[in-house]
Amino acid sequence: MPYLELSLRSTEAEQPRYERALEDVGALSVTLLDADADTPNERAILEPGVGETPIWKSLVLTALFDAGTDALALLAALEAFDPELDWASASFRTVEDQDWERAWLDTFRPMRFGDRTWIVPWNHELPPEADNERAAIVRLDPGLAFGSGTHPTTALCLRWLDRLAAAGMLDGVRVLDFGCGSGILALAALKLGAAQAVGVDNDPQALLASADNAARNEVGERLAVYLPQDEPAATYPVVVANILAVALDALAEVLAARVAAGGRIALSGILRGQEGELLQRYAQWFDDLEVATEEDWVRIEGVRR
Known part of the structure; x- marks a missing residue:
């Protein structure tokens, strides 16, 4: 099943606000990545220490929504939830679901x-x-x-x-x-x-x-x-x-x-x-x-x- 993926950059200070807004409008998941990595493949997803959540100074947030979600309506809902944040920088793409375990076993x-x-x-x-x-x-x-x-x-x-x-x-x-x-x-x-x-x-x-x-x-x-x-x-x-x-x-x-x-x-x-x-x-x-x-x-x- 495909998904609509939203991506945007955020600072460490603004990350909690962005994440709350994305979850409020129905994000199925929100992932935090290091925005300063040279390539997407080098963007680390770090395992937190006990009781800790590691946050980089500059992040990329990616959120997944159901495939039928209207991107323009989603942006309008996000701007209404927190109009002070920069939602205009958000980008969208459709991503295919895959069997990650199967992919791992195959490679x-x-x-x-x-x-x-x-x-x-x-x-x-x-x-x-x-x-x-x-x-x-x-x-x-x-x-x-x-x-x-x-x-x-x-x-x-x-x-x-x-x-x-x-x-x-x-x-x-x-x-x-x-x-x-x-x-x-x-x-x-x-x-x-x-x-x-x-x-x-x-x-x-x-x-x-x-x-x-x-x-x-x-x-x-x-x-x-x-x-x-x-x-x-x-x-x-x-x-x-x-x-x-x-x-x-x-x-x-x-x-x-x-x-x-x-x-x-x-x-x-x-x-x-x-x-x-x-x-x-x-x-x-x-x-x-x-x-x-x-x-x-x-x-x-x-x-x-």
């Missing part, structure tokens, strides 16, 4: 991370290199929450887990995946030898996707998932948090408290240039802090003092 291919770790979509046969007992294979269907291994932050964390497994550091341990999304990192840890994993995310749909993916990979009984407020306090020998720099900063004490003495942590979701403050922040709890980069993204790892 996603098996990927290897490190020595043993493979992420393979459900509809794809194993490549010959992965068809052996040593391979740690995660069959993934992201469902309602993103996390397929294609993003550099996820790739950085998967390679880190693979390296820990090669050193025997995952054998029989419990792993915490904070900001679990589709559960990909927790599942990889379990396939690489961890005894149990805990996934935490502030999106209930992510928890559903993680649990579903765990069941399909036959490790459902070894993964527990929680909202942040429900997570039982515990310490772990291995903790991975692939979220955002602002959330990693805000949650530093919480994450540090989750790592057992001598345990390992990996922090990702960090843009190049943001690592300096986080290195200083986490240095009070962790030794041997190291940085790895891929494209514009950074992973920090360290050992709990």
Whole structure:
């Protein structure tokens, strides 16, 4: 089913007013994008930290309406709702609905991370290199929450887990995946030898996707998932948090408290240039802090003092 899409630019200060007006006149959804990105494909849709909503200084708002909506009548309704806003800059186009999960499955291919770790979509046969007992294979269907291994932050964390497994550091341990999304990192840890994993995310749909993916990979009984407020306090020998720099900063004490003495942590979701403050922040709890980069993204790892 097609939709009528409205797009317009907004400042950070005006965004709440625009969003209220769009919702009042019947928008089916409103999406916020970074207006300063060089191309539409680079416009990031950021996952908020716990209790946070990240907003850029300049935004593009896109709103979807039923296909039969009259654009001129819609503009008139918006101007009547909040006449002080600039509605004349709005543009319209018709967009086709599509099966995003189907599109993902059609384009996603098996990927290897490190020595043993493979992420393979459900509809794809194993490549010959992965068809052996040593391979740690995660069959993934992201469902309602993103996390397929294609993003550099996820790739950085998967390679880190693979390296820990090669050193025997995952054998029989419990792993915490904070900001679990589709559960990909927790599942990889379990396939690489961890005894149990805990996934935490502030999106209930992510928890559903993680649990579903765990069941399909036959490790459902070894993964527990929680909202942040429900997570039982515990310490772990291995903790991975692939979220955002602002959330990693805000949650530093919480994450540090989750790592057992001598345990390992990996922090990702960090843009190049943001690592300096986080290195200083986490240095009070962790030794041997190291940085790895891929494209514009950074992973920090360290050992709990």
